[in-house]
Amino acid sequence: MNLPSSFLENLSEVIPALEISEYVNTLNEEVPTSIRINPNKKINTQELEKVKWCELGYYLPERKKFTFDPLFHAGAYYVQEAGSMLIEQAFLQLTNLNSPLKVLDLCAAPGGKSTHILSLINDESILVSNEVIGSRVSTLQQNIIKWGSANCIITQNDPKDYSGFSEKFDVVVIDAPCSGEGMFRKHSHAIDEWSEDNVNLCSSRQQRILHNAWNCLKENGLLIYSTCTYNLKENEENIFEFLEERKGESLKLNLPPAWNVHETIHKEVYGYRMMPHKTKSEGFFMSCIQKKEPSESNSNKSKKSFVKSHFEWKQYIKNAEKYEGVDFKNKQFIFFNDQISFLTNCLLQLNVKHFGVEIGELKGKDFIPSISLALSNPLDKNAFDIYEANEEEALSFLRKENISPKSKQKGYELVCYENQPLGFIKNLISRTNNLYPKGWRVLSNKI
Numbered sequence: 001m002n003l004p005s006s007f008l009e010n011l012s013e014v015i016p017a018l019e020i021s022e023y024v025n026t027l028n029e030e031v032p033t034s035i036r037i038n039p040n041k042k043i044n045t046q047e048l049e050k051v052k053w054c055e056l057g058y059y060l061p062e063r064k065k066f067t068f069d070p071l072f073h074a075g076a077y078y079v080q081e082a083g084s085m086l087i088e089q090a091f092l093q094l095t096n097l098n099s100p101l102k103v104l105d106l107c108a109a110p111g112g113k114s115t116h117i118l119s120l121i122n123d124e125s126i127l128v129s130n131e132v133i134g135s136r137v138s139t140l141q142q143n144i145i146k147w148g149s150a151n152c153i154i155t156q157n158d159p160k161d162y163s164g165f166s167e168k169f170d171v172v173v174i175d176a177p178c179s180g181e182g183m184f185r186k187h188s189h190a191i192d193e194w195s196e197d198n199v200n201l202c203s204s205r206q207q208r209i210l211h212n213a214w215n216c217l218k219e220n221g222l223l224i225y226s227t228c229t230y231n232l233k234e235n236e237e238n239i240f241e242f243l244e245e246r247k248g249e250s251l252k253l254n255l256p257p258a259w260n261v262h263e264t265i266h267k268e269v270y271g272y273r274m275m276p277h278k279t280k281s282e283g284f285f286m287s288c289i290q291k292k293e294p295s296e297s298n299s300n301k302s303k304k305s306f307v308k309s310h311f312e313w314k315q316y317i318k319n320a321e322k323y324e325g326v327d328f329k330n331k332q333f334i335f336f337n338d339q340i341s342f343l344t345n346c347l348l349q350l351n352v353k354h355f356g357v358e359i360g361e362l363k364g365k366d367f368i369p370s371i372s373l374a375l376s377n378p379l380d381k382n383a384f385d386i387y388e389a390n391e392e393e394a395l396s397f398l399r400k401e402n403i404s405p406k407s408k409q410k411g412y413e414l415v416c417y418e419n420q421p422l423g424f425i426k427n428l429i430s431r432t433n434n435l436y437p438k439g440w441r442v443l444s445n446k447i
């Protein structure tokens with residue numbers, strides 16, 4: 001592999017010179033495939049090798065065609081690079097996961113860290129998952145909906161919109177856009193796109209994101225900063241420069257030496273690197289900062305409240321007393337009633353795309369249940385007749401084909417594969433209508 005000489009020079013600043021050839025050799029090796037299991041939609045993981053730093057992370061013996069696995073579409077697992085799963089250690093060691101946390105994932109698409117965070121925080125906690133680039137928000141939304149958690153709000157905002165946000169967070173995650181050195185093995189085009197100029201450009205963009213995020217973090221709150229790149233400029237140097245202007249302290253993690261995570265301290269900034277020649281993963285960097293100054297308060301812009309849903313949604317939901325119905329853009333949603341004022345502030349000040357669980361849409365007299373309801377954890381499966389699909393039927397459903405009815409009863413049915421819901425059909429006895437979202441459908445045929 002032809003690596004730029006200035007990249008190798010930069011690398012020698014972070015790993016011992018003797019390890020460089022070892023690192024270069026691993027770039028010709030196969031990329032490990034790893035998945036993270038959804039704790040609410042558990043699947044069999046017997047015989048799979050565990051990812052050491054992530055409770056629900058596993059390696060697969062080989063990369064399979066996930067498109068043709070209905071359980072992948074059910075949100076039973078997320079395909080994620082093992083190195084990125086290290087953020088679990090920051091949450092386990094530096095936050096109190098038993099308390100109700102407000103977490104912001106500022107650069108969230110396609111949703112790897114967000115779905116991971118949703119599996120770590122408790123039901124009284126909230127995750128706001130934000131992505132600035134419009135074309136990437138729909139994938140984020142799809143992945144969050146498949147994960148099924150009701151305690152997530154998705155926004156599409158520039159990080160600067162968060163600097164004036166009236167709510168403050170206990171944890172802010174910045175998984176920053178970067179020069180992608182850690183992806184050289186997985187995506188060789190990242191090597192061609194790499195340049196010193198791009199490293200500088202990424203570094204100044206990351207500085208901007210850090211400054212914009214800071215004000216919505218509570219005093220003593222935790223900032224988790226990560227990239228998938230190795231160089232100091234986008235990592236420790238960036239944090240050091242930032243902490244010269246803002247008051248915060250870099251925090252140390254306790255990681256077992258057997259994990260082989262590359263630990264550094266540079267200008268009083270603790271850095272944790274996953275290096276492919278040391279850990280079974282691609283490259284990843286993480287650093288944690290505790291905020292040591294108060295946040296400026298921002299007042300609410302308006303006193304307007306949310307619009308209460310008048311639809312009878314409780315029949316579809318387990319523990320319905322925990323939720324409030326909300327009418328948003330003529331669609332019916334539910335969100336935790338304890339957190340309605342937080343949601344209201346998000347709706348008033350940010351560009352909210354989705355929240356909680358969308359129950360469905362009222363069209364005339366008809367109520368059309370939403371995919372979000374089908375895949376959600378609060379769904380009461382007893383509220384619908386079940387269409388138990390085999391693999392072929394499940395794939396046909398995911399291609400949005402009209403599958404054959406099995407019962408002689410008209411109405412909405414929940415299509416399940418191995419007990420995991422995939423979506424809804426409407427049984428018309430002579431045929432069925434497939435309600436799977438058009439934009440989500442599987443386009444290719446199984447070979």
Ligand code: SAM
Pocket residue numbers: 084106107108109110111112113114131132133136159175176177178205209
């Ligand atoms: N956290 C994601 C995950 O685990 O799946 C990956 C995030 S990716 C490393 C960085 C994200 O930052 C991308 O989704 C990208 O669209 C977004 N981004 C790009 N430019 C940005 C900017 N100027 N401010 C904030 N986010 C930006």
